[in-house]
Amino acid sequence: MGNVIQVQKLVKTYSTGTNEVHALRAIDLTVEAGEFVAIMGTSGSGKSTLMNILGCLDTPTDGAYLLDGVRVDGLDKNALAAIRNQKIGFVFQGFNLLPRTSAIENVELPMLYDRRPDRESKNGRKRDTHALAAKALERVGLGERLDHQPSELSGGQQQRVAIARALVTEPALILADEPTGNLDTRTSIEVMALFQELNEQGITIILVTHEPDIAVYAKRVVEVRDGRIRRDEAVKNRRSAAFDAEQFEEKEVA
Amino acid sequence: MKTRTLIRLATQAIRKNKMRATLTMLGIIIGVAAVIVMVAVGYGARSRIHDQINNLGTNMIVITPGAAQQAGVSQGAQAFPNLSLKDVDKIRGESQYVSAISPVIVSRTPVIGAAGNWRTTINGIDVDYSTIRDWQTSSGDFFGADDVRGNRKVAVLGNTVAQNLFPDQDPVGSDVQIRNSIFKVVGVLSVKGQTASGSDSDDVVLIPYTTASQTLSGRTFIPQILASTANEQDIPQAQNEIRTLLRESHKIQGDNDDFTVKNQADLAAAAESSTKVMTLLLAAIASISLLVGGIGIMNIMLVSVTERTREIGIRMAIGARGSDVLTQFLVESIVMGIAGGVAGLALGIGGAELVGHFTGWATVISPIIMLIAVAFSGAVGVFFGYYPARKAAALNPIQALRYE
Numbered sequence: 001m002g003n004v005i006q007v008q009k010l011v012k013t014y015s016t017g018t019n020e021v022h023a024l025r026a027i028d029l030t031v032e033a034g035e036f037v038a039i040m041g042t043s044g045s046g047k048s049t050l051m052n053i054l055g056c057l058d059t060p061t062d063g064a065y066l067l068d069g070v071r072v073d074g075l076d077k078n079a080l081a082a083i084r085n086q087k088i089g090f091v092f093q094g095f096n097l098l099p100r101t102s103a104i105e106n107v108e109l110p111m112l113y114d115r116r117p118d119r120e121s122k123n124g125r126k127r128d129t130h131a132l133a134a135k136a137l138e139r140v141g142l143g144e145r146l147d148h149q150p151s152e153l154s155g156g157q158q159q160r161v162a163i164a165r166a167l168v169t170e171p172a173l174i175l176a177d178e179p180t181g182n183l184d185t186r187t188s189i190e191v192m193a194l195f196q197e198l199n200e201q202g203i204t205i206i207l208v209t210h211e212p213d214i215a216v217y218a219k220r221v222v223e224v225r226d227g228r229i230r231r232d233e234a235v236k237n238r239r240s241a242a243f244d245a246e247q248f249e250e251k252e253v254a
Numbered sequence: 255m256k257t258r259t260l261i262r263l264a265t266q267a268i269r270k271n272k273m274r275a276t277l278t279m280l281g282i283i284i285g286v287a288a289v290i291v292m293v294a295v296g297y298g299a300r301s302r303i304h305d306q307i308n309n310l311g312t313n314m315i316v317i318t319p320g321a322a323q324q325a326g327v328s329q330g331a332q333a334f335p336n337l338s339l340k341d342v343d344k345i346r347g348e349s350q351y352v353s354a355i356s357p358v359i360v361s362r363t364p365v366i367g368a369a370g371n372w373r374t375t376i377n378g379i380d381v382d383y384s385t386i387r388d389w390q391t392s393s394g395d396f397f398g399a400d401d402v403r404g405n406r407k408v409a410v411l412g413n414t415v416a417q418n419l420f421p422d423q424d425p426v427g428s429d430v431q432i433r434n435s436i437f438k439v440v441g442v443l444s445v446k447g448q449t450a451s452g453s454d455s456d457d458v459v460l461i462p463y464t465t466a467s468q469t470l471s472g473r474t475f476i477p478q479i480l481a482s483t484a485n486e487q488d489i490p491q492a493q494n495e496i497r498t499l500l501r502e503s504h505k506i507q508g509d510n511d512d513f514t515v516k517n518q519a520d521l522a523a524a525a526e527s528s529t530k531v532m533t534l535l536l537a538a539i540a541s542i543s544l545l546v547g548g549i550g551i552m553n554i555m556l557v558s559v560t561e562r563t564r565e566i567g568i569r570m571a572i573g574a575r576g577s578d579v580l581t582q583f584l585v586e587s588i589v590m591g592i593a594g595g596v597a598g599l600a601l602g603i604g605g606a607e608l609v610g611h612f613t614g615w616a617t618v619i620s621p622i623i624m625l626i627a628v629a630f631s632g633a634v635g636v637f638f639g640y641y642p643a644r645k646a647a648a649l650n651p652i653q654a655l656r657y658e
Binding site for chain 1: 266270567568569571574577655
């Protein structure tokens, strides 16, 4: 399988007045299709900057970035928006669903911004975004809650809606930024179980987290410190979130 | 994104803040309603004046003395007593286009009849007057050319005069006294109604001009000459001809005519111009409230953009371009503007009906004005929505996502 992400000598420097802040200093990173990578680091380590650049929300100062075989550093805003729309699925810490908008409409949203002409119409008709969104919600186990608004859903369910929204465009990569940060332990494990399940189906996932407990569910850990990669290794003693969730339940019953 | 989707999203966003949207639109609603009512009243007044001018007669030309200039200063109409019977005879004799002509010698004096006296306008006229003003008798007949030539004391009463001097009876054949002379009533005029200036056309007595100059004024000066042409196309030629003939008889060289020749359309234009100014003024005042309404939209859109910074961040993260965000907010303000415009239109039509009902003024609402009102409120939405939408589109997705 090919490389989903290939980053070479990636540099990001912010200038705040007279000071220059080196957020990233020469990052090299390759992520292959089907990988499940946890990017770890404390705050100020540069992991957020890396995640923003990997997510095409920000552009690097220097270095090369190939996403799904396409060179994306140096693209303009509109091209980056299209890349985000088609190649990346975002899952955020704060869920970031549109308030007062039903689950299914939230999931439909990325498809509304898809400008590719072959997606616009098939047999003169628009593709059925509604059906696709419903399918994505079924995939995350929310097939019964299509018309619920975020306020009517629990945190775990909201995060599942967000994952469905990330999945619906069949992106090359799911980028999850502290997806369990706002969830309790049990729900966190359940969400991680879902990520593991999706990864087993072949979806490439990059998970940004500062919790080692969460990183153990990934296949590979990349640790960032002071804008450099300090550690890049396979996860030893990888855990199954589905198994942990079961254990957790039993403990609670007892 | 398709237009339909955009409009659906915009309506959804507006519905999420019903109260706020309604209050915002209220500015536009009141503005449009005010414009509609003002213009309806103004148009109503104009159309009424137009009808009244048409009611004056058919293909009528009015010649009045004056409007001469002295040392560059216009002296205004009737500054000079310089129209005479000679002029009337000259036009009658030499003009090709004028088919009917009559002098009008005006005086105001009381008339005494069976039921008392009545102060009214006495018009000394020629027989053509009936044709020019398209005014027939409802009872009896007009006096004839013999009566005019013979300075006979005969009179045709206007409807108002007849009713006041001879209530419940036909005055034809009776006598009336004007000044010291006894006149025989030969006819009563049909009802004509109000004039453009609001006075009563039927409050008048018509007598031969010959008799009038002899018994009433004792002067040969004529304050007004009325003429008419056989058909409408001849009016401009007739006017030119009259001008040439009068300049000849008054021995005028250069531009300083001492008379004015106007046709009905000129009179209508003059009367309408004042109401036009009034309508414009009212509409201008009303548009100010439309402007204020637009500022209201801008204000609320700015608040909305700030409130929804996070939403904008989410949309951008999942692939919305700046232009998508711009369109979204712009469509929202346009929808608000047009919705306000349509509601204001309904309110304005209702308001115009009410004004018409309670004041008796005619109100006219033209479809063009309705279209303009709605289109204009849409334009207000574009104009005042653009800046907030621009602001939304320029947001940085990373910062917008972090916004609390």
